[in-house]
Amino acid sequence: MRKYLFQLIGVAACLILAEGQTLAKSLSANEIVHRSNQISYYAGQDGRAQADMIITDDKGRKRHRQMIVLRRDIADTDELENNAYLSEQKLYVYFTHPTDVNKMGFLVWKNVASNDERWLYVPSLDLVRRIAASDKRTSFVGSDFFYEDISGRNINDDHHELIEITNNYYVIRNTPNNPAAVEFKYYKMYIHKETFIPVQVEYYDQKDELYRRGKTLKVDTIQGYPTITEASMENLRTGSSTLMKYTNVQYDIELTDEVFSERYLRNPPQQFLY
């Protein structure tokens, strides 16, 4: 009897384990990436955050940038099914520090299927200029983060492969569909299994050498959304790094579309910035 009971317990344990594996395996690489993308860039209908950026060069010299970032998704759903969440977005960046560049504004209309559109406002000249946006893999305001890191990379630009499942992470290898358009050969993402937050991203060059690494340093749950509140990006070739901290994060603050226009570049929307 006892022997039979033990056997039953053993079989049950195996079944539970197998089911767990099956569940995990049931998510494809694409699905995992989409979930991660949605959490990282599409949480809530809109959002606001104060971003503090400390850029450290290879000599240890630091410079500080502070800005308010407003985001609005065009799609009015967060549903993953059929990738419904995936839509155009609009970003408004309002610089507050250093003081010389206070009130400079930067507007981005992120398009899924084509190049972004960008504008810059120079308050001292009261001048709005459109900025060419053909290359998303260039530095964002002189930091080690690229525009693409801030606004998100088009999921369809890469082939995604689930190469490993650890206790805590999905490890996804992403290979570009158009290698000539990027500087990396592939990148690996370590995505947290529960929150789908990308905890670490590693970029490898043509010689399979790691040359760039992004890390999530802190995650808070804000208004129910797992939110990266501290992240870093290191350029292993140059020795520089950038630390980004997000504070005063708010979601669903009912940003209107008109905020993301030239008019509001010249006249910043104070009710959302402070």
Place this chain on the structure above:
Amino acid sequence: MSPFPRQNLLKYVFILFYAYLLLASFGLVKWELNNSMEIWFYENDPQLVIHKKTLEEMGEWDWLAVVLETRTQIYDSHFLDELKTLSNRIADLDHVRKIISIANARGTYSDSDELEYRVLYSNNLSNSGSHSAEFRQKLLNNPVFINSLFREDQDKRTVILIQDENAFNEGGPARVQLVNEIRGIINEARLVENFWIVGTTALNVALNTFSLKDVYTFYPLVFGICIFFGWWVFGNWRDLLVSLSIISAVVATIVSSMVYSGHALNMVTIMLPAILTSLSMANVVHIITHFHQLRVNKPQNSLMQIAAQVSKKLWIPCLGSAVTTSIGFISLTFAGIVPVSQLGIFGALGIFLGFLLTIFVAPLLLAYLWRDNADPVTAKSYSLKTFAHNVLAKTTTTIAINSKLIIILFGLLAISSISGFHALKADTSYLSMFKEHTEIRNAYAKAEESGFSTSNFRIYLDLQNGLEDPDTFLALDKLQKAIDLLPEVIKTVGPIDAFKEIDRAMAKDASWKSDDYQGYNRETFAQILFVGELSNNDDLRDLLLHDNKTAQLFIFTNYLTNNELIKLVSIIENLISTHLPDGVLAEVTGVPVLWATMDQHLIGSQINSILLVTLGIGITLLLITRSIPLSMIGLAVSLLPILSIIGLMSWLGIKLNMGTILIGGIALGLAIDDTIHFMWHYINERCEGIGVHKSLEATIRVTGLAIFITSIVIAAGFSIMMLSQFVPTVNFGLFTTGAVLLAMFADILLLPAILMAFHNKLKQPSPPLLPSSKPGLTKVEIEDKSISRN
């Protein structure tokens, strides 16, 4: 009691010596050549400190330029496509940081109504004439490109500017490889007719390459000369083996000690082995000649006794000549230039080691090698015998008859040479170090003929209030404009140029004017610079750090000699103090500036060098002759050749530079050697009661032969340097050879002439320093004996 071991220990001395030689040679395989920029300066050199700080802040790189002569117009899209490919391939090379050519030059534009920092050339352009003209106009619209990448009046020449990681302490192989790889890439271009590579890196590569050629030329040739002369002089393998062994031991020890003490060879110290070979050979000749003479004169003595007697007899004059030659080398440390100081220090060590081995080891080796051969060897060479009998034998008589004439002739030579001193100048042109028609000279000539810059230096700027401060910005703007007006300056490039480009692209409307920035406030400057940061303008980053406080301004010129550059730097420093406000620190720096400041001390150090050596020689002569008049005569005879050579250089317009600075001290140290031997032998003869004429006859016959042989050997060794690709090394070899030969004639002709002409006014020489020497006779007794012998 003889200080030397018994006969049966000679074998062990022989074995030990060759074991030592083998051991000393181990270091030879590890020798390295390092002609990096860093080797020229002491760690605490103020100019070096500034330059290193600049490199640390702004990045360790420098400009290399490749001037292309094209088969088609440079605006032709076929050429531009090829240029783009070339640029990309060069950009992929190791140690290349960035490439700028007209095919990939970037700038900030807003021609499509979008502000963008992008490449100007697009290979979507067709090859129609209108598009070529349009592209040309776009280039002309950007002042930064004009005269740096192309010239308005040249449509078949353009420049590729390369930022190479020119590590200051990088020895050379990486640079050589880089230049060779660039050459290889451009050689494959179809539409490039010719190309020339210029810049500090290219110059440094040429220095390295030619240094290496000198290594492979000097050593075998000098050694070959030693073998040739050794056989000519000795006529037997035993003496040749001893002489070559001593030479090898000296050279191997010194080069190995340099290697193990972390000193790589460089374009200056590369001459050391050849110099030591010649000098060591000369000393050994004296020992061997005397060894065999004693065998002839004292056949009853054993070889060990003869070895001891040779050492005893010659150690003082050999020590004297070693000391004076060492002083000549040590005097090079006055130059304050690291490689020259290294040559001095290691040269002096080598001389002293040569003395020790020559005096204490060579006689023992000779005793061992000749132990089974009873037949004493005299001069085997027929030509030498003939010379000794026919020429030297008659020399004394000739001198006696013509002593006054000889003195007058040499005196005239001295006066005419010394009168040229007023024309003596110091100026180094590293470019002129290479012979005409060498590739590097040709490259510079072609590049300058095209109107492009071949050299550059920079101003490091510490802008306390930041470039966005209007006062700072406008002051820097005025400074740059003032520098641009200087005739030697082809182009300046600084952060203000990048700013103006962005400002131009940001132009609000048609009312914008290029000097609108004169009325900008701090915020406007800061925000426009921020636009540069937002657009990832890396050209701006090369010139201005992100803090907007640390910057550099490049000044592009033709190649300037050190004096010309020093003069230009002085003018620029005046402009800096005139235009820049107090809160701005500006330092003119760059590798050419570093090299130029080295020259500042050349003349002074050359004078100090000669003074020190003169003092050392004077003291040594005084100790040896124990007579002030005799030491003064010896000094004058030794100084004459050197002063004549320097005077000749002045008349010929040859300037003091890195190579010729070596001549004074070394040549003087060499010239005195034979004078010491001559004086030593003469005094010994006179102290044995022999008259002036007979003493001089004996001295000339014995020492004159040795002087002749050693001078020829040294002259031949130094003359090898005339095969160098470096003009200063050629000059060093040529003029030192001349000095040595002139010193030989002075010792054989002038010195006896003076002694003969003034012997009545000179007291009897004091006995030599050896306690075994016979006491000297009185002046009257000597004169009596001289009369009776004559």
